[in-house]
Amino acid sequence: MSYDIDIKKVRRNCYRQSKVRGEFMLQIRVPGGVIDAKYLSFFQHIAETWGNGEFHLGVKQTISIPGIKYEYIDEVNKYIRPYIEEIEVNLCGVDMVVDDDGYPTIGARNIMACIGNRHCIKANIDTTDLARKIEKIIFPSDYHIKLNISGCPNDCAKAHVSDIGIIGITKTEYDYERCIGCKKCVEACAHHATRVLSVEKGKIVKDTCCCVGCGECVLVCPTGAWTRNPKKFYRVLIGGRTGKQTPRMGKIFLNWVTEDVVLGVLKNWETFSAYVMNNKPEYIHGGHLIDRVGYNKFKEMILKDVKLNPEAMVAQRVLWTETEYRSNFNVKPVTQR
């Protein structure tokens, strides 16, 4: 069969081109990766009615339904209207008009998150709640952003390889009187984290500088001498990416910042992206945008009107470590950017 399809228009609509001509895979957003189980039958209906009967757990936590023929896209878009309304507008409070045309853009990708402290014993934050708050800020935007949220520095949600990575951390507090000097926290820190604890005169001493804020000391403390400061803190990583050319780990941009700071930073993302790309959204990883204008310009723009909390720490500079598949990859002729 002959098709005449504007692939880019369809992709913007969250349908990905298949190797089978005329077939597409719909990527349904699940911000933070958690929604009511009742939607399973909804996905099943799409897969069995218009798709090939299968679904893929998308690597960015979308529910992806392959094998949808181009001619069914209008029908599918009508069918997913209430879902978009319920998830995006009602659940996340996204400011958007929902119509029969499906998702308005694929720019800001689905927000990925681990299960967080709704379930996990290690987590320091409610990742689902944060993902929904962030969805309201970044969606719908044609400017590309990949954003991963992890509940603790274990980073199961791979904040280290996303444009913006957010990790829930905890400022642990020590009650000298309750401590029995059993060294369980010292062992846990050395085993799981950064070896910042040691025993001195029967009590614990901490090298606060290198504490990653994981909370392992709290988990293992038998007497409740270590507790979390009830205030939530976050580490923000930037510029991580996967890819064929220069994959790299994200680096610390902010440490010990509050949720207000995280949300404030994300509110500036679109403006920053638009500035770098002269108001023409392209599919480019955030790290490349930072590279183009330099970290200092990024920092200036992304922290505009953001009031940093007193505990906050900001990176003075970023030393990227890229995987260079070819050495001197970054050394290019003057004719290339």
Next chain:
Amino acid sequence: MSYCVSIKRMNEILKELQKEYKVYAPMRFEKRGRYSDTDLIRYAEINSIEDVVYDEKSDFSPKEVIYPITQALFYFTEYEYMESKVDDKKIMIFVRPCDINGFRRLDTIFLKNGGTEDIYYKRLREKVKFILMECKEGGWDSCFCVSMGSNKTDDYSLAVRFGDDNILVEIKDDEFTNLFADEREVEFTPEFVTSNPTKVNIPEIDSHELLEKIYDLDMWESYNSRCISCGACTAVCITCSCFTTLDVTYTENGKVGERRRVQASCMHEDFTTMAGGLSFRKTAGERMRFRTLHKIYDYKLRFKDEHMCVGCGRCDERCPELISFPATINRLYDEVEKLKKAETTKDIR
């Protein structure tokens, strides 16, 4: 005599009491629990009657009020020493029946063991009066006080039943009668839990031969992989009383310091480590065996009247590896029954 007291009046009475007493109760420490966004309930001095968490089981026991986790015994310089002091005020503690029965065990350990009274325990213990808090019907999931016979007590000064607007108070100690003179008299005596969902059977260990066989049971080895030897169980236990003593010199002047005692745990790897490195209980299973037998065998063997464990179930609730102490006791009971049966069969043959 019993009274119905409004919350407002109870707070006024509390203020009056606090002139002479430090008043402790289980208090909620928001988001201070082991896991993120969970609370911790432990004993602390209350400011108002609303601070008392009466409808949940506290994570930690009230023992730390009179047996502090860290306690300076005396301070020393090069030439002199000075004994530590305690606050002049007397102490009132809101407690459960199992805890009052638990304090009797602590009294036995600290005051009636080996012919010497522990003055550091005694000087705080003497100041204490109990305010009994009723438990909810059946207690909480992990309670097994009825099996341990520690569900009832009459050793209290006041007993309370919390309601939404009023508190019912029974006064057994005449010292407090005047405080309640203006309150409305009612019929009230506290009700005790008479049956728990969790029940345990205590194995009867009647011979040394049987005890030796119990030492070698396979069941203990299962705890080598399950137990992480963190000591959370002993930290929350109302009857665990082990401590270690150490001399600490101050950083600014190494010739001055203090001798202090700090609570210790038989579940920790180094609990039995001696000078030279000898250690008696090397595995988590061996330490679990020690703790189990200590709570439901050794103590009674030595002091006769009762087992050490009061069945408060805090160790069960607090274990991060979901090891249940009542389940352990019942497992041991089953194993002991098997051993006894095998012995009987052998006799017949």
